[in-house]
Amino acid sequence: MVISICQAVVTYVLLLWFVRVTDGMPDPAQRDLLMRQEASRQTGGRVALTAAEQKLDAYLHQLKEKEMSAAQFPPALHYFKAKPHIQKSSIFKLLQKMPKGAALHIHSSSLVSVEWLVKNVTYRPHCYICFTWDNSVRFLFSDRQPFPRWDCFYWQLLETLRAKIGDPKGFDNSLMQHLTLFTEDPDGEYPSQDVVWEKFEKAFIAAAGLITHAPVLKDYFYKGLGELQLDNIMYLELRSGLSRTYELDGTIHNKVWTLKTFQEVTKKFIADHPDFLGARIIISVHRALGVSEVKAAVKEAIQLQKDFPDVVAGFDMVGREDSGRTLWYFREALSLPTELGVTLPYFFHAGETDDEGTDVDQNILDALLFNTTRIGHGYALAHHPLAKELSRKRNVAVELCPISNQVLKLVSDLRNHPAAVLMSEGHPMVISSDDPSLFGTTGLSYDFYEAFVGIGGLKANLGTLKELAVNSIRYSSLPAQLKDTGYAMWQRKWDAFIVDQS
Numbered sequence: 001m002v003i004s005i006c007q008a009v010v011t012y013v014l015l016l017w018f019v020r021v022t023d024g025m026p027d028p029a030q031r032d033l034l035m036r037q038e039a040s041r042q043t044g045g046r047v048a049l050t051a052a053e054q055k056l057d058a059y060l061h062q063l064k065e066k067e068m069s070a071a072q073f074p075p076a077l078h079y080f081k082a083k084p085h086i087q088k089s090s091i092f093k094l095l096q097k098m099p100k101g102a103a104l105h106i107h108s109s110s111l112v113s114v115e116w117l118v119k120n121v122t123y124r125p126h127c128y129i130c131f132t133w134d135n136s137v138r139f140l141f142s143d144r145q146p147f148p149r150w151d152c153f154y155w156q157l158l159e160t161l162r163a164k165i166g167d168p169k170g171f172d173n174s175l176m177q178h179l180t181l182f183t184e185d186p187d188g189e190y191p192s193q194d195v196v197w198e199k200f201e202k203a204f205i206a207a208a209g210l211i212t213h214a215p216v217l218k219d220y221f222y223k224g225l226g227e228l229q230l231d232n233i234m235y236l237e238l239r240s241g242l243s244r245t246y247e248l249d250g251t252i253h254n255k256v257w258t259l260k261t262f263q264e265v266t267k268k269f270i271a272d273h274p275d276f277l278g279a280r281i282i283i284s285v286h287r288a289l290g291v292s293e294v295k296a297a298v299k300e301a302i303q304l305q306k307d308f309p310d311v312v313a314g315f316d317m318v319g320r321e322d323s324g325r326t327l328w329y330f331r332e333a334l335s336l337p338t339e340l341g342v343t344l345p346y347f348f349h350a351g352e353t354d355d356e357g358t359d360v361d362q363n364i365l366d367a368l369l370f371n372t373t374r375i376g377h378g379y380a381l382a383h384h385p386l387a388k389e390l391s392r393k394r395n396v397a398v399e400l401c402p403i404s405n406q407v408l409k410l411v412s413d414l415r416n417h418p419a420a421v422l423m424s425e426g427h428p429m430v431i432s433s434d435d436p437s438l439f440g441t442t443g444l445s446y447d448f449y450e451a452f453v454g455i456g457g458l459k460a461n462l463g464t465l466k467e468l469a470v471n472s473i474r475y476s477s478l479p480a481q482l483k484d485t486g487y488a489m490w491q492r493k494w495d496a497f498i499v500d501q502s
């Protein structure tokens with residue numbers, strides 16, 4: 001402490017001295033030094049680039065200058081409007097090819113694009129549909145006419161309905177609208193956080209009947225890994241409630257079945273794609289539950305982690321923070337592992353809010369007090385100096401999901417995202433996509449684009465991208481040995497990518 005004060009004094013005195021000797025005008029050499037010192041603090045600021053990397057970096061810089069001066073700057077627009085511009089961007093095309101490492105924050109119910117859900121899954125035999133009173137849909141696979149339910153009176157065989165309607169394309173588009181937030185008019189359709197979150201939860205429920213059909217779930221996981229791999233991602237940590245799944249005859253499988261299925265599908269995927277590292281699950285429960293239910297869920301997660309140590313990474317609480325219960329509310333449940341003398345790593349969503357000073361805003365400190373391994377979103381972190389210090393000191397990375405934050409209306413122009421501060425300070429951070437199918441993204445390239453071009457601005461460079469990719473392995477839940485395998489695999493891909501670009 002004393003030393004750092006001395007250093008500060010020395011630096012300050014030196015600074016004053018520099019200023020004085022140059023007769024009023026700050027010394028350009030000193031100015032240059034300070035600028036370089038500041039830049040070295042940003043994410044990737046200390047990454048040494050090879051000659052080939054420097055060449056690519058210079059090219060990226062040029063591209064960025066061009067995109068920043070264009071009439072429409074994508075990060076300043078709502079992502080739904082920015083998407084076509086982003087798709088045309090040369091930076092984006094480069095990011096797609098870039099090996100990005102791991103996706104550490106994606107939810108299982110929005111892993112796979114809605115195009116596939118509608119064009120593939122709803123075309124399978126025995127698929128029934130029902131339109132609910134609140135203008136949503138339910139799906140159910142069944143070998144007989146399903147019984148009416150409280151939310152669903154009239155089930156129709158989709159095949160028959162489609163034939164009757166006669167406009168399959170329009171009909172399929174309308175089905176997709178129920179499963180995603182994506183729309184041409186985001187500002188009109190989603191005037192407030194409440195409205196967009198309502199649609200968000202509805203879409204989850206609508207998709208559930210498709211995804212939790214046992215044979216579909218297998219293909220779904222496989223397809224999900226495939227979409228990530230196509231975007232040059234090699235590892236996934238998936239948040240999942242391990243919903244029970246059902247067969248055509250109504251047989252129900254438990255969570256262990258889902259976990260085993262995930263494990264088997266991952267193995268098969270790796271066998272088919274040896275350059276894919278793997279996938280693990282973060283067991284998640286909804287924050288609308290009561291304390292005793294969450295206690296039971298924590299106990300169950302402890303057991304599942306014991307039984308499937310290679311697959312289960314840990315535990316999280318999901319659902320909208322602003323209207324849900326706080327971590328502190330669940331303190332008794334969340335202290336169980338420590339009480340029982342076992343470890344259950346936490347990966348808490350925390351600080352996904354712009355309501356400063358509320359109980360919800362406090363989640364971020366509580367997540368750290370419960371020794372969270374990473375922080376999901378941490379949108380509010382920049383406002384919490386102490387929590388920020390703790391997270392940095394303990395290497396608790398923030399999972400930054402820019403498009404999610406924008407679509408769920410925490411920020412409109414992504415240049416104003418608070419993570420700009422975290423990035424300029426080199427705070428531990430990874431980039432992820434949260435709910436790709438709901439936001440109409442695929443892989444991580446769109447979120448990388450927003451983080452790199454919008455949040456990072458002109459000063460984010462190839463070193464930033466490199467560090468973000470490496471971070472995704474560094475801050476993953478993988479054991480040390482697999483991390484080393486991961487680094488080596490990623491480095492090979494990276495080197496090939498650099499050669500390819502030069």
Ligand SMILES: *[C@@H]1O[C@H](CO)[C@@H](O)[C@H](O)[C@H]1NC(C)=O
Nearest residue numbers: 119120121123219220222223
């Ligand atoms: C649906 O997906 C499955 C598994 O990915 C594939 O085998 C099948 O051919 C697809 N069917 C259609 C109609 O696209």
Ligand SMILES: *[C@@H]1O[C@H](CO)[C@@H](O)[C@H](O)[C@H]1NC(C)=O
Nearest residue numbers: 334335337338368369370371
């Ligand atoms: C968090 O970690 C600290 C240090 O290892 C430990 O003393 C504390 O009991 C842990 N807290 C919880 C709630 O697990």
Ligand SMILES: [Zn+2]
Nearest residue numbers: 107349376434
């Ligand atoms: Zn999330």
